[in-house]
Amino acid sequence: MKIRLDNVIKTFDTFRAVHGVSLEIESGELVALLGPSGSGKTTILRMVAGLEYADGGHIYFGDQDATDIPVRDRGVGFVFQHYALFPHMTVAENIGFGMSVSKVKRSKAEIVARVQQLLKLVRLEGLGDRFPGQISGGQRQRVALARALAVDPKVLLLDEPFGALDANVRHDLRRWLREIHQELGITTIFVTHDQEEALDLADRVVILKEGKIVQQGTPQAVCRDPKDAFVLKFLGDANRLTGEVRAGRAMAGGAVIDAPGLADGPAEIYARPRDLDWSAEGPGVAATVTRVLDRPGERRVMVQAVTGEALEFDVEPERDIAAGQAGFVTLRRAKVFALDENPA
Amino acid sequence: MSQTHHRRKPPRVGDRPLFRNSLIAIVLILGALLILAPLIVIGVEAFSQGWQTYVATLDHPDTRHAIMMTVVTALIAVPVNTVFGIAAAWSITKFDFPGKRLLLVVIEIPFSVSPIVAGVAYLFVYGLQGIFGPLLDAYDVKILFALPGIVLASMFVTAPFVARELIPLMQAQGRDLEEAATSLGASGWRTFLAVTLPNVKWALLYGVVLCNARVMGEFGAVSIVSGNIRGQTNTLPLHIELLYHDYQAAGAFASASILAVLAVFTIIAKVALERRGAGRRKALASLPASQGTRP
Numbered sequence: 001m002k003i004r005l006d007n008v009i010k011t012f013d014t015f016r017a018v019h020g021v022s023l024e025i026e027s028g029e030l031v032a033l034l035g036p037s038g039s040g041k042t043t044i045l046r047m048v049a050g051l052e053y054a055d056g057g058h059i060y061f062g063d064q065d066a067t068d069i070p071v072r073d074r075g076v077g078f079v080f081q082h083y084a085l086f087p088h089m090t091v092a093e094n095i096g097f098g099m100s101v102s103k104v105k106r107s108k109a110e111i112v113a114r115v116q117q118l119l120k121l122v123r124l125e126g127l128g129d130r131f132p133g134q135i136s137g138g139q140r141q142r143v144a145l146a147r148a149l150a151v152d153p154k155v156l157l158l159d160e161p162f163g164a165l166d167a168n169v170r171h172d173l174r175r176w177l178r179e180i181h182q183e184l185g186i187t188t189i190f191v192t193h194d195q196e197e198a199l200d201l202a203d204r205v206v207i208l209k210e211g212k213i214v215q216q217g218t219p220q221a222v223c224r225d226p227k228d229a230f231v232l233k234f235l236g237d238a239n240r241l242t243g244e245v246r247a248g249r250a251m252a253g254g255a256v257i258d259a260p261g262l263a264d265g266p267a268e269i270y271a272r273p274r275d276l277d278w279s280a281e282g283p284g285v286a287a288t289v290t291r292v293l294d295r296p297g298e299r300r301v302m303v304q305a306v307t308g309e310a311l312e313f314d315v316e317p318e319r320d321i322a323a324g325q326a327g328f329v330t331l332r333r334a335k336v337f338a339l340d341e342n343p344a
Numbered sequence: 345m346s347q348t349h350h351r352r353k354p355p356r357v358g359d360r361p362l363f364r365n366s367l368i369a370i371v372l373i374l375g376a377l378l379i380l381a382p383l384i385v386i387g388v389e390a391f392s393q394g395w396q397t398y399v400a401t402l403d404h405p406d407t408r409h410a411i412m413m414t415v416v417t418a419l420i421a422v423p424v425n426t427v428f429g430i431a432a433a434w435s436i437t438k439f440d441f442p443g444k445r446l447l448l449v450v451i452e453i454p455f456s457v458s459p460i461v462a463g464v465a466y467l468f469v470y471g472l473q474g475i476f477g478p479l480l481d482a483y484d485v486k487i488l489f490a491l492p493g494i495v496l497a498s499m500f501v502t503a504p505f506v507a508r509e510l511i512p513l514m515q516a517q518g519r520d521l522e523e524a525a526t527s528l529g530a531s532g533w534r535t536f537l538a539v540t541l542p543n544v545k546w547a548l549l550y551g552v553v554l555c556n557a558r559v560m561g562e563f564g565a566v567s568i569v570s571g572n573i574r575g576q577t578n579t580l581p582l583h584i585e586l587l588y589h590d591y592q593a594a595g596a597f598a599s600a601s602i603l604a605v606l607a608v609f610t611i612i613a614k615v616a617l618e619r620r621g622a623g624r625r626k627a628l629a630s631l632p633a634s635q636g637t638r639p
Contacts, residue, residue, distance in 0.1 A: 049527060050527075051523055051527065071523075071526050071527050072526050072527070072529055072530070072531070073529075074527075076527060077527075078523075078524070078527040080520050080523070080524060082520060084520035084521050084523070084524040085524075086521060086524075086525075086538075086539055086542075086543075087543065088542040088543060097525070097528055097530070097538075098528035098529055098530075101525075101528065101529050101530040101531070101534050101538070102529050103529070147524075147528065148527075148528075150528075151528055151529060
């Protein structure tokens with residue numbers, strides 16, 4: 001089912017959570033709404049579900065205007081951040097709940113068979129008689145997903161699906177959710193503040209800030225070509241240098257980098273920790289090493305540039321660098337943005 | 345760790361043996377004098393003139409009528425207050441509306457006001473000289489000095505019990521479960537019966553038990569509005585007072601023993617329910633742990 005948001009607005013008391021968001025989600029697409037807290041991502045998800053009403057704009061499911069359809073009749077599967085499993089029901093009863101209250105009448109045997117099928121899908125065969133309190137967090141998450149899928153939703157909505165899980169479980173579940181999505185092909189929107197999760201899982205990432213869409217695109221598109229400094233910083237660690245653009249080249253403390261198409265003037269230069277390197281001679285930003293952190297795969301070098309900025313970058317494990325050493329930080333790759341006079 | 349066992353613990357506030365032991369002794373003695381002794385006296389005095397007198401007192405038409413009045417009052421007031429409590433807790437915890445805080449305070453009023461004030465207030469509202477008095481009299485509706493007045497006064501006094509048990513629990517549970525049920529297609533009524541109620545049932549029962557005990561034992565408010573007509577508008581507590589003023593000590597104690605037995609059953613039910621996770625503090629503390637324990 002194709003989902004379309006047309007200029008959707010939501011205000012809580014005086015706080016405007018969502019400012020005219022328009023978004024199209026293709027049938028069968030897996031889309032991540034990514035943003036820091038307060039960016040309105042969960043509110044958008046809840047409006048698509050019908051758990052909040054939009055103050056303005058429209059939400060279409062296919063060609064149907066779903067804006068005023070109550071959540072009960074909207075046909076969405078919603079997975080809550082803290083699962084919201086019914087604690088007094090067994091896993092099987094939780095999964096079967098949607099079918100037993102549905103307006104579409106199903107026989108007991110039908111429900112039991114479907115529950116078994118879903119338990120198999122989420123790989124929880126044999127746990128149907130347990131209560132939610134008796135299974136692990138990752139298992140609860142899978143029960144929540146099975147419960148949402150049981151009602152054959154037109155769209156699957158997940159609110160921070162892996163937020164409450166520890167790192168290992170999160171990794172496995174991510175891969176598993178991707179597989180399930182491929183198998184079922186159901187249009188899926190999930191909300192996360194974890195950029196890695198969004199990039200790993202989604203076909204398309206929608207980045208939000210203060211209730212507005214900042215950028216959307218495939219993980220490749222947003223990573224390779226972030227639209228502004230906010231997106232770049234939000235997607236991952238970055239070092240920031242201030243400098244100046246002159247004749248298509250950005251200069252900062254001795255380092256020079258191409259900045260095609262940028263007008264002359266003050267600029268900020270962002271480089272990922274992997275895009276910086278250390279050398280005894282220039283050209284580069286003169287700096288002194290303050291600390292070296294050893295990690296399994298690399299060494300993280302922290303330096304103080306003469307221009308005052310603190311920079312961090314990674315070098316190969318074999319490199320012999322020690323605190324106190326002086327040298328130059330070279331730029332392998334960087335993004336240059338014209339300096340915003342009023343940074344947000 | 346083993347070293348810290350041998351080392352002297354730093355003294356904590358009030359941890360000196362003399363202070364500790366005398367404090368415990370005082371509490372035990374006061375508890376025995378103030379609470380336990382009177383209960384024992386009731387038992388002893390009730391049977392002081394033998395079984396026959398005891399049974400005869402309870403079998404007296406006036407006593408039987410008083411018991412009946414008390415039971416009928418409870419049968420009306422407790423369910424009504426239960427419904428009120430659920431409705432109040434539901435609206436306070438699941439909706440946002442202006443005056444929500446005010447409602448919370450209003451629900452608490454019967455706890456802080458003397459029941460006799462409630463009784464007097466009802467006199468002014470429904471009494472012959474009161475606001476609705478003449479109107480009610482014209483249509484020959486008797487509220488004061490009759491069962492309706494007694495029920496109303498009892499309801500006023502016990503209005504907070506169920507709501508106060510449910511509100512903190514339902515607040516802690518949030519709206520997620522109801523939202524989940526609705527998103528799965530359940531109607532509001534179905535959601536309430538299948539999801540909300542099972543999750544608050546022990547707290548609800550706890551509130552009902554306390555409410556019932558209070559309704560049956562209520563004296564102050566009821567004594568104003570009932571008019572103390574023997575065999576007609578006397579509830580059990582009022583009947584006990586009448587017997588006592590008539591110098592029928594054994595009778596008074598015999599009747600009182602019924603209320604005392606009720607109290608014991610209430611305590612047992614209360615403890616049993618608290619084990620189930622009901623009760624305000626326990627319910628909150630055990631919320632994450634109680635997820636999924638077999639109901």
